[in-house]
Amino acid sequence: MSYPWNGLLSESDLEIYKVVGFGKPMGLGKRPALLVIDVQYRTSGSSSVPILDAMKEYRTACGEYAWSAIPRIAELIRAFRAKSLPVIYPIVAKKTSYDSGGLAAKMPAVLEVDDKGYEIVREIAPEPGELLLPKVHASAFAGTPLASYLVHLGVDSLVVTGCSTSGCVRATVVDASFLNYRVAVPYDAVYDRIQASHAINLFDMASKYADVCPAQDVIVGLETAN
Amino acid sequence: MSYPWNGLLSESDLEIYKVVGFGKPMGLGKRPALLVIDVQYRTSGSSSVPILDAMKEYRTACGEYAWSAIPRIAELIRAFRAKSLPVIYPIVAKKTSYDSGGLAAKMPAVLEVDDKGYEIVREIAPEPGELLLPKVHASAFAGTPLASYLVHLGVDSLVVTGCSTSGCVRATVVDASFLNYRVAVPYDAVYDRIQASHAINLFDMASKYADVCPAQDVIVGLETAN
Amino acid sequence: MSYPWNGLLSESDLEIYKVVGFGKPMGLGKRPALLVIDVQYRTSGSSSVPILDAMKEYRTACGEYAWSAIPRIAELIRAFRAKSLPVIYPIVAKKTSYDSGGLAAKMPAVLEVDDKGYEIVREIAPEPGELLLPKVHASAFAGTPLASYLVHLGVDSLVVTGCSTSGCVRATVVDASFLNYRVAVPYDAVYDRIQASHAINLFDMASKYADVCPAQDVIVGLETAN
Amino acid sequence: MSYPWNGLLSESDLEIYKVVGFGKPMGLGKRPALLVIDVQYRTSGSSSVPILDAMKEYRTACGEYAWSAIPRIAELIRAFRAKSLPVIYPIVAKKTSYDSGGLAAKMPAVLEVDDKGYEIVREIAPEPGELLLPKVHASAFAGTPLASYLVHLGVDSLVVTGCSTSGCVRATVVDASFLNYRVAVPYDAVYDRIQASHAINLFDMASKYADVCPAQDVIVGLETAN
Numbered sequence: 001m002s003y004p005w006n007g008l009l010s011e012s013d014l015e016i017y018k019v020v021g022f023g024k025p026m027g028l029g030k031r032p033a034l035l036v037i038d039v040q041y042r043t044s045g046s047s048s049v050p051i052l053d054a055m056k057e058y059r060t061a062c063g064e065y066a067w068s069a070i071p072r073i074a075e076l077i078r079a080f081r082a083k084s085l086p087v088i089y090p091i092v093a094k095k096t097s098y099d100s101g102g103l104a105a106k107m108p109a110v111l112e113v114d115d116k117g118y119e120i121v122r123e124i125a126p127e128p129g130e131l132l133l134p135k136v137h138a139s140a141f142a143g144t145p146l147a148s149y150l151v152h153l154g155v156d157s158l159v160v161t162g163c164s165t166s167g168c169v170r171a172t173v174v175d176a177s178f179l180n181y182r183v184a185v186p187y188d189a190v191y192d193r194i195q196a197s198h199a200i201n202l203f204d205m206a207s208k209y210a211d212v213c214p215a216q217d218v219i220v221g222l223e224t225a226n
Numbered sequence: 227m228s229y230p231w232n233g234l235l236s237e238s239d240l241e242i243y244k245v246v247g248f249g250k251p252m253g254l255g256k257r258p259a260l261l262v263i264d265v266q267y268r269t270s271g272s273s274s275v276p277i278l279d280a281m282k283e284y285r286t287a288c289g290e291y292a293w294s295a296i297p298r299i300a301e302l303i304r305a306f307r308a309k310s311l312p313v314i315y316p317i318v319a320k321k322t323s324y325d326s327g328g329l330a331a332k333m334p335a336v337l338e339v340d341d342k343g344y345e346i347v348r349e350i351a352p353e354p355g356e357l358l359l360p361k362v363h364a365s366a367f368a369g370t371p372l373a374s375y376l377v378h379l380g381v382d383s384l385v386v387t388g389c390s391t392s393g394c395v396r397a398t399v400v401d402a403s404f405l406n407y408r409v410a411v412p413y414d415a416v417y418d419r420i421q422a423s424h425a426i427n428l429f430d431m432a433s434k435y436a437d438v439c440p441a442q443d444v445i446v447g448l449e450t451a452n
Numbered sequence: 453m454s455y456p457w458n459g460l461l462s463e464s465d466l467e468i469y470k471v472v473g474f475g476k477p478m479g480l481g482k483r484p485a486l487l488v489i490d491v492q493y494r495t496s497g498s499s500s501v502p503i504l505d506a507m508k509e510y511r512t513a514c515g516e517y518a519w520s521a522i523p524r525i526a527e528l529i530r531a532f533r534a535k536s537l538p539v540i541y542p543i544v545a546k547k548t549s550y551d552s553g554g555l556a557a558k559m560p561a562v563l564e565v566d567d568k569g570y571e572i573v574r575e576i577a578p579e580p581g582e583l584l585l586p587k588v589h590a591s592a593f594a595g596t597p598l599a600s601y602l603v604h605l606g607v608d609s610l611v612v613t614g615c616s617t618s619g620c621v622r623a624t625v626v627d628a629s630f631l632n633y634r635v636a637v638p639y640d641a642v643y644d645r646i647q648a649s650h651a652i653n654l655f656d657m658a659s660k661y662a663d664v665c666p667a668q669d670v671i672v673g674l675e676t677a678n
Numbered sequence: 679m680s681y682p683w684n685g686l687l688s689e690s691d692l693e694i695y696k697v698v699g700f701g702k703p704m705g706l707g708k709r710p711a712l713l714v715i716d717v718q719y720r721t722s723g724s725s726s727v728p729i730l731d732a733m734k735e736y737r738t739a740c741g742e743y744a745w746s747a748i749p750r751i752a753e754l755i756r757a758f759r760a761k762s763l764p765v766i767y768p769i770v771a772k773k774t775s776y777d778s779g780g781l782a783a784k785m786p787a788v789l790e791v792d793d794k795g796y797e798i799v800r801e802i803a804p805e806p807g808e809l810l811l812p813k814v815h816a817s818a819f820a821g822t823p824l825a826s827y828l829v830h831l832g833v834d835s836l837v838v839t840g841c842s843t844s845g846c847v848r849a850t851v852v853d854a855s856f857l858n859y860r861v862a863v864p865y866d867a868v869y870d871r872i873q874a875s876h877a878i879n880l881f882d883m884a885s886k887y888a889d890v891c892p893a894q895d896v897i898v899g900l901e902t903a904n
Contacts, residue, residue: 005422008234013420019281020419022333055245102403106434107248136823137404138434143823145630145814147599152632156606166430171400177328178363178597180604193246194239194433196231200426204392207420208332208364362597371588371595371856373825378858382832404823406830457874460686465872471733472871474785507697554855558886559700589856590886618882626849629780630815645698646691646885648683652878656844659872660784660816 481608489614707834715840
């Protein structure tokens with residue numbers, strides 16, 4: 001199968017991976033929720049232009065990498081809504097003077113975003129009643145009540161989409177795996193600015209924490225579930 | 227500088243990384259603790275042989291990749307002990323029938339380890355009074371009292387070593403960053419089986435969560451601190 | 453109804469409680485788990501004697517208060533096992549030199565317990581395959597993987613028993629309520645040394661976090677569930 | 679000494695308490711932070727009237743019990759600001775349709791509060807730059823980034839004030855104790871609607887988790903610290 005990490009792993013890495021036997025598929029549960037993480041104009045930019053152009057609007061924008069994933073995210077949202085399954089939007093809250101800890105020290109660009117940058121991209125925007133979950137760090141679980149909402153919703157698995165693959169998506173997937181939720185990451189519905197990070201983080205998640213597949217596989221799985 | 231990820235990032239990735247301006251150095255605090263994660267025979271094997279040979283002893287062993295890092299870890303331990311700074315050993319607890327959740331589903335090899343495999347490698351073993359912290363998932367914070375021990379010890383920063391770079395080391399670093407501990411990862415004192423994952427996870431941590439440097443830089447920093 | 457707190461609340465307290473309208477019943481879910489907290493000889497003593505006599509064996513023992521509750525806990529365990537529902541034993545782990553934080557500072561008696569004191573009371577002992585969950589603080593969730601086990605077990609509610617009502621039971625109930633688990637506390641299956649604390653903590657839990665009822669009500673509820 | 683719980687404990691309870699030897703004093707640390715929890719008009723009402731009158735304005739109001747504590751809280755805030763020590767305001771966030779879990783099921787009155795009810799009481803209001811921390815459950819740590827802010831601020835102890843003694847104050851104190859922060863609860867700077875709960879929860883916290891003393895003792899302690 002054609003995975004984003006093909007080409008980045010050496011022959012030796014591929015052989016080791018085969019022997020260690022990681023990456024067994026888990027399958028989704030009976031009641032998945034969809035997470036749409038940080039799909040705000042600050043991570044996409046206003047339009048599908050090459051990333052270095054998009055970064056002139058917001059230094060943290062991913063441009064065409066984002067705009068390739070957004071239609072896949074929109075399709076997933078439609079499929080979840082059609083089944084009345086929860087759609088949850090963890091988002092970066094506007095920074096305050098208190099948010100000057102570790103992340104801001106490493107990545108000062110996260111502090112220079114205007115109000116439009118925090119808006120959720122129109123094409124995948126929440127409907128009334130869907131949960132917006134402001135967060136201050138990478139994982140959607142860190143310092144938020146997400147774990148308690150998932151119990152309240154009776155969810156047993158998560159489909160994680162959005163940005164960035166190597167940042168908030170991965171941190172959320174690791175925490176979800178700790179909490180024993182089954183996790184799927186549709187590789188064409190997540191995006192990043194650094195393509196090597198995008199690919200290797202998908203490989204790591206596929207090895208240890210989640211099923212990694214095309215968005216279409218998740219949608220077909222939902223439609224054929226009872 | 228020669229970093230492990232040189233060669234894996236494309237020209238385009240490097241240009242994007244330069245523009246976004248991530249990876250600013252944080253520096254250590256006044257009272258760091260050293261974490262030595264999962265340096266057990268199940269991740270090293272008994273001797274420094276090529277990884278595919280080591281995997282014949284334990285499928286999860288890293289062989290010579292581990293045995294290159296172990297002397298660096300030992301030097302860091304000596305430096306921390308000389309300053310009476312805390313050394314903490316998060317380790318994988320022997321699996322029970324209850325530990326059949328997400329990790330075991332993805333990585334069945336983690337269930338097939340004998341008693342010796344859980345022993346801490348002799349060259350970096352704890353001294354009496356040093357904390358052993360059994361854990362059930364990747365992060366040393368997940369489902370453990372590590373956060374409370376760090377407050378009790380008055381620690382303000384962490385140096386994270388051990389295995390695997392892309393698994394337990396990275397998950398621990400992300401959680402430590404959320405908790406606003408300053409973090410350093412000595413790249414020659416962590417190890418992994420997949421070398422592309424090792425390199426890109428170091429790059430990701432250097433970008434977002436930690437200072438990544440040679441072990442020697444941490445040791446010199448400790449010695450010159452008051 | 454005859455609740456343990458009758459007699460401790462003033463007329464004014466009762467009137468306020470009626471007006472504010474707290475304490476609405478929640479009901480259990482479809483798949484409850486039973487928690488048996490800290491029913492070790494250190495909290496019961498070896499036999500049913502008056503508490504001040506029991507405290508000569510272990511300063512933290514509750515004597516006859518414990519031995520009144522233990523048969524109720526045993527009945528609940530039998531009812532859960534008969535329905536193949538999970539029974540989980542959070543217990544106090546033997547203290548190490550690292551466990552010298554806040555709890556030990558307030559309650560030095562917790563440090564002076566011998567090996568037998570940590571044994572689980574024979575009358576309610578776990579069967580093979582039931583989960584023992586060592587903990588270092590009051591709540592069974594604090595610094596343990598309990599939250600992840602509950603997701604793995606597909607549990608939607610908890611019945612909390614054991615000791616002490618005002619300590620580990622209450623702290624566990626508050627955390628379970630945060631995580632949106634429905635909670636029941638059978639008032640004759642929990643015990644404490646200070647009877648005013650026992651009664652008022654049951655009142656607080658009934659007001660804010662849990663259904664408080666006789667053990668028999670929980671058992672009948674289980675038997676009549678499909 | 680005259681404690682609020684005098685009179686509620688029986689002779690037998692007092693004797694047991696003496697023998698078990700709980701309640702040892704901890705002392706504050708070198709850098710405490712002040713928490714002012716839920717001092718919003720929904721818990722105080724607009725003026726100092728008997729509680730049953732105050733409950734006509736907000737069913738959750740404490741009336742004169744709140745207005746007795748508020749001057750003590752204001753004095754503590756002045757003392758902390760004078761020493762440039764952190765003052766943090768955990769508050770109840772306005773409920774959304776998602777906040778329909780356990781707390782709302784037990785206490786429907788928490789859902790019927792207007793906008794003024796969520797305002798922080800003017801007499802103890804935050805200054806620019808002081809942290810407002812919205813929360814969804816009782817503890818100020820539950821589902822919030824408070825633990826990470828405390829590390830960032832270099833805090834080693836907490837003084838906890840506000841409302842209600844038996845609810846958010848106690849839950850916060852238990853979590854702070856787990857995290858090994860030293861905790862003081864000034865008994866005249868916390869308030870509750872049910873006076874037996876107020877008193878016994880102060881007793882429980884004094885026994886297990888915190889130093890309980892008059893606000894004046896905390897202020898004198900701050901002024902005499904270097």
